[in-house]
Amino acid sequence: xxxxxxxxxxxxxxxxxxxxxxxxxxxxxxxxxxxxxxxxxxxxxxxxxxxxxxxxxxxxxxxxxxxxxxxxxxxxxxxxxxxxxxxxxxxxxxxxxxxxxxxxxxxxxxxxxxxxxxxxxxxxxxxxxxxxxxxxxxxxxxxxxxxxxxxxxxxxxxxxxxxxxxxx
Amino acid sequence: xxxxxxxxxxxxxxxxxxxxxxxxxxxxxxxxxxxxxxxxxxxxxxxxxxxxxxxxxxxxxxxxxxxxxxxxxxxxxxxxxxxxxxxxxxxxxxxxxxxxxxxxxxxxxxxxxxxxxxxxxxxxxxxxxxxxxxxxxxxxxxxxxxxxxxxxxxxxxxxxxxxxxxxxxxxxxxxxxxxxxxxxxxxxxxxxxxxxxxxxxxxxxxxxxxxxxxxxxxxxxxxxxxxxxxxxxxxxxxxxxxxxxxxxxxxxxxxxxxxxxxxxxxxxxxxxxxxxxxxxxxxxxxxxxxxxxxxxxxxxxxxxxxxxxxxxxxxxxxxxxxxxxxxxxxxxxxxxxxxxxxxxxxxxxxxxxxxxxxxxxxxxxxxxxxxxxxxxxxxxxxxxxxxxxxxxxxxxxxxxxxxxxxxxxxxxxxxxxxxxxxxxxxxxxxxxxxxxxxxxxxxxxxxxxxxxxxxxxxxxxxxxxxxxxxxxxxxxxxxxxxxxxxxxxxxxxxxxxxxxxxxxxxxxxxxxxxxxxxxxxxxxxxxxxxxxxxxxxxxxxxxxxxxxxxxxxxxxxxxxxxxxxxxxxxxxxxxxxxxxxxxxxxxxxxxxxxxxxxxxxxxxxxxxxxxxxxxxxxxxxxxxxxxxxxxxxxxxxxxxxxxxxxxxxxxxxxxxxxxxxxxxxxxxxxxxxxxxxxxxxxxxxxxxxxxxxxxxxxxxxxxxxxx
Numbered sequence: 001x002x003x004x005x006x007x008x009x010x011x012x013x014x015x016x017x018x019x020x021x022x023x024x025x026x027x028x029x030x031x032x033x034x035x036x037x038x039x040x041x042x043x044x045x046x047x048x049x050x051x052x053x054x055x056x057x058x059x060x061x062x063x064x065x066x067x068x069x070x071x072x073x074x075x076x077x078x079x080x081x082x083x084x085x086x087x088x089x090x091x092x093x094x095x096x097x098x099x100x101x102x103x104x105x106x107x108x109x110x111x112x113x114x115x116x117x118x119x120x121x122x123x124x125x126x127x128x129x130x131x132x133x134x135x136x137x138x139x140x141x142x143x144x145x146x147x148x149x150x151x152x153x154x155x156x157x158x159x160x161x162x163x164x165x166x167x168x
Numbered sequence: 169x170x171x172x173x174x175x176x177x178x179x180x181x182x183x184x185x186x187x188x189x190x191x192x193x194x195x196x197x198x199x200x201x202x203x204x205x206x207x208x209x210x211x212x213x214x215x216x217x218x219x220x221x222x223x224x225x226x227x228x229x230x231x232x233x234x235x236x237x238x239x240x241x242x243x244x245x246x247x248x249x250x251x252x253x254x255x256x257x258x259x260x261x262x263x264x265x266x267x268x269x270x271x272x273x274x275x276x277x278x279x280x281x282x283x284x285x286x287x288x289x290x291x292x293x294x295x296x297x298x299x300x301x302x303x304x305x306x307x308x309x310x311x312x313x314x315x316x317x318x319x320x321x322x323x324x325x326x327x328x329x330x331x332x333x334x335x336x337x338x339x340x341x342x343x344x345x346x347x348x349x350x351x352x353x354x355x356x357x358x359x360x361x362x363x364x365x366x367x368x369x370x371x372x373x374x375x376x377x378x379x380x381x382x383x384x385x386x387x388x389x390x391x392x393x394x395x396x397x398x399x400x401x402x403x404x405x406x407x408x409x410x411x412x413x414x415x416x417x418x419x420x421x422x423x424x425x426x427x428x429x430x431x432x433x434x435x436x437x438x439x440x441x442x443x444x445x446x447x448x449x450x451x452x453x454x455x456x457x458x459x460x461x462x463x464x465x466x467x468x469x470x471x472x473x474x475x476x477x478x479x480x481x482x483x484x485x486x487x488x489x490x491x492x493x494x495x496x497x498x499x500x501x502x503x504x505x506x507x508x509x510x511x512x513x514x515x516x517x518x519x520x521x522x523x524x525x526x527x528x529x530x531x532x533x534x535x536x537x538x539x540x541x542x543x544x545x546x547x548x549x550x551x552x553x554x555x556x557x558x559x560x561x562x563x564x565x566x567x568x569x570x571x572x573x574x575x576x577x578x579x580x581x582x583x584x585x586x587x588x589x590x591x592x593x594x595x596x597x598x599x600x601x602x603x604x605x606x607x608x609x610x611x612x613x614x615x616x617x618x619x620x621x622x623x624x625x626x627x628x629x630x631x632x633x634x635x636x637x638x639x640x641x642x643x644x645x646x647x648x649x650x651x652x653x654x655x656x657x658x659x660x661x662x663x664x665x666x667x668x669x670x671x672x673x674x675x676x677x678x679x680x681x682x683x684x685x686x687x688x689x690x691x692x693x694x695x696x697x698x699x700x701x702x703x704x705x706x707x708x709x710x711x712x713x714x715x716x717x718x719x720x721x722x723x724x725x726x727x728x729x730x731x732x733x734x735x736x737x738x739x740x741x742x743x744x745x746x747x748x749x750x751x752x753x754x755x756x757x758x759x760x761x762x763x764x765x766x767x768x769x770x771x772x773x774x775x776x777x778x779x780x781x782x783x784x785x786x787x788x789x790x791x792x793x794x795x796x797x798x799x800x801x802x803x804x805x806x807x808x809x810x811x812x813x814x815x816x817x818x819x820x821x822x823x824x825x826x827x828x829x830x831x832x833x834x835x836x837x838x839x840x841x842x843x844x845x846x847x848x849x850x851x852x853x854x855x856x857x858x859x860x861x862x863x864x865x866x867x868x869x870x871x872x873x874x875x
Binding site: 068 | 769826830831834
């Protein structure tokens with residue numbers, strides 16, 4: 001969390017003022033998640049990918065994004081909810097994290113949220129599973145709960161390695 | 169104007185330019201000095217060498233690299249004496265000059281890195297230079313005294329009475345960009361005699377419209393000297409291209425007013441719009457033929473161009489596919505147009521690729537000195553013969569070529585060539601020969617390092633390999649297989665470890681470097697006669713000739729250079745071996761099979777080789793392997809894209825490309841594939857999962873991660 005907010009302050013060009021931050025929220029099954037809007041490069045419909053051999057299940061392969069080879073991650077699978085049966089109605093969010101471009105397969109993009117920083121609540125201390133590392137906060141939007149994701153933690157190599165180890 | 173205060177972007181820019189030029193000058197210097205080792209230099213070469221050192225000195229002066237300037241000065245003084253014929257070139261002087269160029273390179277490097285060099289560094293060489301000068305009868309003279317320049321018009325070396333020259337000097341902005349400095353020129357002029365300078369500031373605009381990158385000032389100097397006109401002109405030798413220069417001999421009586429009048433006249437046309445004028449001047453300048461017709465372009469820009477053309481090729485292929493899908497016999501003109509487009513795109517791509525092509529000379533030029541040094545260290549006599557220096561290859565390949573080549577030649581001197589006594593005993597001449605050659609062969613460049621040394625000692629190599637458990641002691645490998653053991657990690661046949669080589673870290677890294685470049689290395693050796701290493705490298709790293717193969721619904725690209733043939737075997741040609749492997753018998757040879765669908769876990773593929781196809785390939789190590797695929801789709805040139813840009817290295821995959829239909833296809837890394845199937849074998853193959861960040865020629869025993 002601190003990392004992404006620091007980045008916003010530093011850039012100083014966020015649409016939101018200092019006290020607020022913008023997120024894009026999306027749906028995975030019945031649950032709502034949100035990521036920092038500054039990381040999002042574009043949103044496109046699902047197209048089939050080229051499979052990379054011997055990779056964890058949640059890496060769906062790579063696709064050609066105007067000449068760039070972009071790996072696609074199945075977020076649902078990454079969170080241990082099983083593989084997405086991707087159709088053309090599914091959406092890929094192209095994000096830029098840690099100097100890499102990658103795509104996240106999600107069910108649908110919901111909204112752009114402008115959140116007051118002090119509305120963001122910490123994730124309660126729980127049984128720290130691998131997944132919990134990349135949950136950076138929880139907010140309430142229209143009586144429903146949206147979980148904020150830290151992409152940096154999600155794609156931190158160690159985390160990926162850990163998930164691979166867990167998957168293996 | 170004379171104040172190029174440090175700080176500010178332009179300073180950094182000048183600095184960068186200076187060091188870029190230094191690099192080129194040093195390379196040139198080294199090459200020429202090397203030629204001087206064997207031949208007595210002609211005046212023209214001496215002039216070129218002198219100019220190189222002098223240019224470095226001039227730039228260094230502007231940036232106040234004092235050590236560099238001082239050293240250049242002694243160096244230059246000796247060269248000056250040489251070209252004026254006051255000292256004769258001999259072996260000792262040639263050797264000192266080469267060492268001086270080494271010191272110079274080190275000093276430049278230190279200046280570039282903002283390092284301070286140790287106090288005594290290069291002092292010995294400087295002393296030797298000084299000794300040569302002393303022997304020549306005078307200490308370093310501050311003035312570039314009278315010399316016969318060897319070039320026709322400069323040869324008027326007559327010493328004349330004191331005369332006055334009027335020099336009109338108007339620098340262009342280019343002059344500053346090339347890191348020259350008028351102040352230094354004035355100082356140099358002052359060494360010739362009495363100088364009166366007048367500065368013309370009429371073009372100086374008001375402060376707000378002043379462009380700090382531009383040149384606004386010009387000067388009129390009057391020099392009273394006893395030097396000839398050519399000596400005076402030589403002061404401006406390096407800025408000739410970048411200024412308007414008039415040198416005129418005057419009688420004693422000529423007044424200054426006339427000079428200023430002339431200057432004023434010169435500038436009359438430009439009083440309006442001072443800022444427009446330099447641009448026009450530059451235009452006019454560019455019409456003049458400037459020595460050779462080349463321009464200096466930032467490599468990043470060319471890379472972008474290459475990338476864009478790559479995209480264009482893909483888009484064109486995509487378009488072609490769509491058109492042939494949809495037109496269905498109609499739209500003749502459309503197809504015609506598309507074929508033209510394809511042709512032009514291909515041609516454009518070739519042109520763009522050609523921009524990055526450079527002769528391998530830049531790499532080859534470093535080798536003679538190294539051979540000399542190592543040979544001297546080891547008390548061997550070695551002659552290096554190079555050929556094909558003009559063979560061109562992509563700049564990216566050249567950059568990656570230097571390390572492996574250095575290593576191979578070092579090995580040849582150390583292990584290949586015997587010491588003089590042994591050579592004499594074996595009836596060879598005392599002086600060993602190493603040949604380094606480059607030629608184009610098909611779409612590849614072939615580089616060979618051949619020595620006439622002892623050849624590979626197979627007995628010892630085999631013994632070492634068995635000692636280290638690299639091969640089973642009962643194995644009966646062929647000569648060829650034994651020779652290839654020199655590429656195995658941790659093997660060295662050197663009897664003792666020297667600081668030159670012998671730690672067994674070497675040829676395996678060389679092979680890895682070469683295979684990272686998409687190339688292959690082969691070794692041939694005849695006992696007592698010598699060894700030949702052959703590098704086969706692609707001309708560029710940006711495109712690859714590939715064979716598209718299908719496995720299940722996946723498509724992969726196999727590098728065409730590795731493919732020997734493809735066959736559909738009979739059922740009885742394929743045998744399963746105990747332990748899980750399978751072999752195919754082709755013309756009496758048993759060749760291991762690799763099933764792509766198994767190692768890559770591809771569903772829906774053909775599982776029986778006799779129903780699909782076997783593509784016979786040769787790996788870097790020379791081993792033949794049969795790769796089982798469903799079918800061959802076709803041969804095509806592909807633009808190589810890195811997977812690592814946005815993802816990690818994937819075992820067995822060297823990169824990716826985009827097919828005509830916009831889909832990504834993976835390019836197979838055959839050596840890794842070979843390793844992947846060997847996973848269960850006792851010797852873990854370090855090549856799997858190597859990090860791309862591993863610096864070249866630094867061996868890291870990376871544990872192979874489970875893939």
